[in-house]
Amino acid sequence: MTGRRIETDAVHIARPVDAATGGVAPALVRASTFLHDGQGAGIQGFGYTRYDNPNRQQVERTVARLEGGHEAVAFASGNAASFALLLSAAPGTRVIASRDSYRGTQMVLDTYGTRMGLEVVYADATDLDAMRAAITPEVSLVYVETPTNPLIRIADIAGIAAICREAGALLAVDNTFATPILQRPFEHGADLVVHSATKFMGGHSDLLAGLVVAREAGAALDAIRHWQKYGGAVPAPDVCWLLGRSLATLPVRMHQQCANAMQVAEALAEHPAISEVLHAGLPSHPGHALAMRQMSHGGAVFSFRVRAGREAAIATTLATQLCRCATSLGGVETLIEHRQSQDGVDSNTPPDLIRISIGLEHPADLIADLDQALTR
Numbered sequence: 001m002t003g004r005r006i007e008t009d010a011v012h013i014a015r016p017v018d019a020a021t022g023g024v025a026p027a028l029v030r031a032s033t034f035l036h037d038g039q040g041a042g043i044q045g046f047g048y049t050r051y052d053n054p055n056r057q058q059v060e061r062t063v064a065r066l067e068g069g070h071e072a073v074a075f076a077s078g079n080a081a082s083f084a085l086l087l088s089a090a091p092g093t094r095v096i097a098s099r100d101s102y103r104g105t106q107m108v109l110d111t112y113g114t115r116m117g118l119e120v121v122y123a124d125a126t127d128l129d130a131m132r133a134a135i136t137p138e139v140s141l142v143y144v145e146t147p148t149n150p151l152i153r154i155a156d157i158a159g160i161a162a163i164c165r166e167a168g169a170l171l172a173v174d175n176t177f178a179t180p181i182l183q184r185p186f187e188h189g190a191d192l193v194v195h196s197a198t199k200f201m202g203g204h205s206d207l208l209a210g211l212v213v214a215r216e217a218g219a220a221l222d223a224i225r226h227w228q229k230y231g232g233a234v235p236a237p238d239v240c241w242l243l244g245r246s247l248a249t250l251p252v253r254m255h256q257q258c259a260n261a262m263q264v265a266e267a268l269a270e271h272p273a274i275s276e277v278l279h280a281g282l283p284s285h286p287g288h289a290l291a292m293r294q295m296s297h298g299g300a301v302f303s304f305r306v307r308a309g310r311e312a313a314i315a316t317t318l319a320t321q322l323c324r325c326a327t328s329l330g331g332v333e334t335l336i337e338h339r340q341s342q343d344g345v346d347s348n349t350p351p352d353l354i355r356i357s358i359g360l361e362h363p364a365d366l367i368a369d370l371d372q373a374l375t376r
């Protein structure tokens with residue numbers, strides 16, 4: 001059916017009626033294998049759960065629809081999805097990655113990219129001139145993240161896509177922070193989208209999963225599907241069922257968490273203990289204009305800097321009572337962390353920086369909690 005809004009499809013593709021019983025929630029199909037016709041073909045289209053599974057298919061179809069892509073391929077984590085993405089690049093070619101990409105992604109690129117015969121080069125994805133200089137004919141894949149972690153810097157997806165097209169490289173965007181509710185990279189010319197579904201898509205800090213979405217059929221998608229099938233880092237049906245349940249509420253959670261985050265960010269921007277708030281929805285943010293062009297909202301994750309420095313920032317994350325001191329993001333509960341401690345001493349993260357992922361608590365309660373932690 002065409003013309004339906006994504007809120008509708010998020011509910012109905014993720015949660016089809018169970019054909020066998022009429023249940024209005026899908027059945028959890030834990031079966032590892034399915035009846036064959038005697039010649040290797042599954043009677044109802046499914047053969048073996050590593051290859052395909054009804055719950056996994058529900059998730060893949062929903063995410064493909066949300067992103068406006070051709071197909072999505074699900075993995076056991078976001079990192080497994082990034083690993084699979086690299087396999088779409090031909091050995092002997094070069095991969096450009098954004099300099100401040102997720103640390104786990106850098107680990108995959110640095111350790112396994114090289115073993116796959118790829119030359120990995122980092123460039124500042126927020127600087128189009130730097131990207132133009134880096135993207136040469138040897139480059140087969142460009143992998144950027146926007147907004148970035150933890151500085152919430154914004155890369156121009158359409159600008160980078162145009163440079164990639166000229167050089168014959170594919171552009172992949174890690175859309176974990178924005179989700180397709182705020183940003184749809186295919187509309188700006190990206191070829192592939194990567195997700196850690198552990199974050200907003202799962203949304204309840206209780207599962208790990210990842211996906212790669214392809215805008216169209218072709219060799220890259222075939223390579224990623226092949227790795228899903230034989231590399232075998234697939235999500236269990238139980239995880240897919242939970243993720244499908246979560247995807248139905250992704251649009252409404254995202255809208256509310258973003259609205260809450262904006263209120264908290266505006267309150268913190270006025271707070272005397274804070275020197276800077278890095279939220280793409282604030283006009284003071286250097287990437288604000290670009291963010292407003294390619295995103296529908298600045299997001300629910302942002303960072304702020306504590307005037308009194310590193311120790312005070314760490315103490316603040318421990319003094320909150322509602323905001324939980326833990327890494328990760330995108331859940332219904334607000335999480336707060338001293339980011340440099342997470343990134344390690346060699347990171348470029350300012351020592352006084354705190355990252356916060358705003359959940360579904362009332363923003364006034366969060367503001368009060370942060371205020372008491374900052375002014376003890």
Ligand SMILES: *Cc1c(COP(=O)(O)O)cnc(C)c1O
Nearest residue numbers: 077078079102104176196198209
């Ligand atoms: C968490 C995260 C990942 C990795 O996902 P996992 O599910 O933890 O493996 C990749 N990219 C971004 C932007 C992330 O935040």
